[in-house]
Amino acid sequence: MTIHIQYVQMPESESLSKIVTRNLQKMAHKYQFVIRADVFFKLGQGKDGKDKICEIKLSAPGPQLFAKSTEDNFEKAAAETISDLDRQLRKRKEKFARRKKAI
Incomplete structure (x- = not known):
């Protein structure tokens, strides 16, 4: 897998x-x-301290997967986003397995 990380208007x-x-x-x-x-x-405009945003797009067979989280630090936002994507990937893998069984 190829990984591209971008920091939008931040170091x-x-x-x-x-x-x-x-x-x-x-x-x-x-x-x-x-x-x-x-x-x-990205840095958001959150007034409650949750202004750290992590977005991840995954390319895989089928539609592109996307998840976004906003937290009070980037590590939490990244962990939440990756967790969301893991759940989506698990569902997609189950769907592939069901299709194989049907064939």
Whole structure:
């Protein structure tokens, strides 16, 4: 899987990039049909302190997968986004398995 990380109007964080890359590589090992991940970190306009945004788009067979989380720090936002994508990938894998059985 190819991973592209972009920091939108904010400085890059090597440690955050490492964390996200490690977690996405684990996901790629688990779901080998994932082709590419585009990760975006942004600062939002949240008034409640939750202004750190993580968006991830995954390219895989079928429609593109997308998840977005807003938290009070980027690590939490990334973890929540990856968790959402894991749930989506699990559902897609089950759907593929059902289709194989039907054939």
